[in-house]
Amino acid sequence: MSFITSAPGKVIIFGEHSAVYNEPAVAASVSSLRAYTLVERLPGKSSIALNFPDIDFSHEWSHQEIDKLLNSEHGKKLISVAQGDTKNLNQELVDLLDADLLSNLKDSFHYHAAFCFLYLYICLCPSVTGVAFSVKSTLPIGAGLGSSASISVCLALAMLKLGGSITSADCLTENDKKLVNSWSFIGETCIHGTPSGIDNAVATYGNAVLFKREEDGSTDFKFLEFPQIPMILSYTKIPRTTKVLVNNVRELFNTFPDIVKPILGAMGNLALIGTALLEHLSENGEENYSKLLQLIRVNHGLLVSLGVSHPGLETIKSLSDTLGIGETKLTGAGGGGCSLTILKHGIQRKEIDDFKSTLETQYCYGTYETDLGGMGCSFVNVSDIAPNDADLIRNVFTNTESSREEIDNALLPSTSNITWIC
Numbered sequence: 001m002s003f004i005t006s007a008p009g010k011v012i013i014f015g016e017h018s019a020v021y022n023e024p025a026v027a028a029s030v031s032s033l034r035a036y037t038l039v040e041r042l043p044g045k046s047s048i049a050l051n052f053p054d055i056d057f058s059h060e061w062s063h064q065e066i067d068k069l070l071n072s073e074h075g076k077k078l079i080s081v082a083q084g085d086t087k088n089l090n091q092e093l094v095d096l097l098d099a100d101l102l103s104n105l106k107d108s109f110h111y112h113a114a115f116c117f118l119y120l121y122i123c124l125c126p127s128v129t130g131v132a133f134s135v136k137s138t139l140p141i142g143a144g145l146g147s148s149a150s151i152s153v154c155l156a157l158a159m160l161k162l163g164g165s166i167t168s169a170d171c172l173t174e175n176d177k178k179l180v181n182s183w184s185f186i187g188e189t190c191i192h193g194t195p196s197g198i199d200n201a202v203a204t205y206g207n208a209v210l211f212k213r214e215e216d217g218s219t220d221f222k223f224l225e226f227p228q229i230p231m232i233l234s235y236t237k238i239p240r241t242t243k244v245l246v247n248n249v250r251e252l253f254n255t256f257p258d259i260v261k262p263i264l265g266a267m268g269n270l271a272l273i274g275t276a277l278l279e280h281l282s283e284n285g286e287e288n289y290s291k292l293l294q295l296i297r298v299n300h301g302l303l304v305s306l307g308v309s310h311p312g313l314e315t316i317k318s319l320s321d322t323l324g325i326g327e328t329k330l331t332g333a334g335g336g337g338c339s340l341t342i343l344k345h346g347i348q349r350k351e352i353d354d355f356k357s358t359l360e361t362q363y364c365y366g367t368y369e370t371d372l373g374g375m376g377c378s379f380v381n382v383s384d385i386a387p388n389d390a391d392l393i394r395n396v397f398t399n400t401e402s403s404r405e406e407i408d409n410a411l412l413p414s415t416s417n418i419t420w421i422c
């Protein structure tokens, strides 16, 4: 029964934060940055173990601890209600998990990851025991590239398979993906409170989407097709959490609704106009491309007005302005993390290298050049992997120090030997 699940990170091109307020937003998967979850039997044991080496956290719940919850009348009732609700967390179940299974973790940095894991486990495969889940990711964590959504998707897919809700062997059906998307939304809710659902949708389906959350909590999205856009992702390495930034915007909204609402509405319009430009990028000579760049600048300005930028992000923006290489906006929740620079046409390699090396040497920032779009969630059975490759993969999951290159060589769809099922 050993298998691995995988899901990509994402870049929000237009509409972070406004997406939470039911405005349209555009995002695409980041094909080369992904999370992976290895699911294996724990020989001779009946506990449930989680192993999150990227955040230096592992935990094991005994069968007895979990059974206490599963066998109590109150617990059973709450679980059955929670199993039928993929829009909201069941607060009574959350309180029960906090009091019993998460009490030692409540104030720790690891709490939200453990909570996400446990809530999904209790809803999706509570009778499965004697299993270990190990999560490894090449995404920077808390950086705006959707690491929380990609681990939520990996865990939801793994647990839906273990619980028997997903049985497909050769491909994931539309219904399978719908289930993964719904339950990973619940995982995102555990980690950041009030997600729009755009990150888990992109991590589930891959590609690029125009996304909108509706008043009733349902979501609507359409896949977009546009050519690769030359861009650089810059990573300030300044830590922040999406939960705090989303809460800060909520406070601003509550204080000045008449001011903040139109800003969010402008972001929504910008996403719609940006979509039309992306879909017709090569038409009208340079006109559509330069309008796209203008919208990137406007979107960043609006995000600054919401208070979600950071001096570190402004450093990147001002360097790209000084060098005249393109337009920069923060991407994801902001407050640190990553920015996205869309390059002007005709920029020379040397100019790009100067930009990158200044950020890397003067500020110790990281940079990524990656294509957008590509495969969403996927899985592979370990029995279908050649024994040598399977050993390499186990190493990657057990060695806390494994590098991005080692993880990519062992697991990345484009560079490993694995035939992922998606």
Ligand SMILES: Nc1ncnc2c1ncn2[C@@H]1O[C@H](COP(=O)(O)OP(=O)(O)O)[C@@H](O)[C@H]1O
Pocket (backbone or CB within 6 Å): 035, 052, 053, 054, 055, 110, 112, 113, 135, 136, 137, 140, 141, 142, 143, 144, 145, 146, 147, 148, 149, 151, 191, 192, 240, 241, 242, 243, 332, 333
């Ligand atoms: N590889 C990972 N292992 C364990 N937890 C992770 C991992 N990646 C993400 N997380 C969880 O997601 C949180 C970060 O999510 P968030 O603040 O939304 O930032 P982002 O999604 O932009 O990376 C982490 O604090 C942790 O709880």
Ligand SMILES: C[C@@](O)(CCOP(=O)(O)O)CC(=O)O
Pocket (backbone or CB within 6 Å): 015, 016, 017, 018, 019, 020, 143, 144, 145, 146, 147, 148, 194, 195, 196, 197, 198, 199, 242, 246, 331, 332, 333, 334
């Ligand atoms: C700020 C927001 O729009 C995106 C958050 O993305 P990330 O967690 O920073 O990668 C929140 C959301 O849409 O759920």
Ligand SMILES: [Mg+2]
Pocket (backbone or CB within 6 Å): 146, 147, 148, 149, 192, 199, 242
């Ligand atoms: Mg997140």
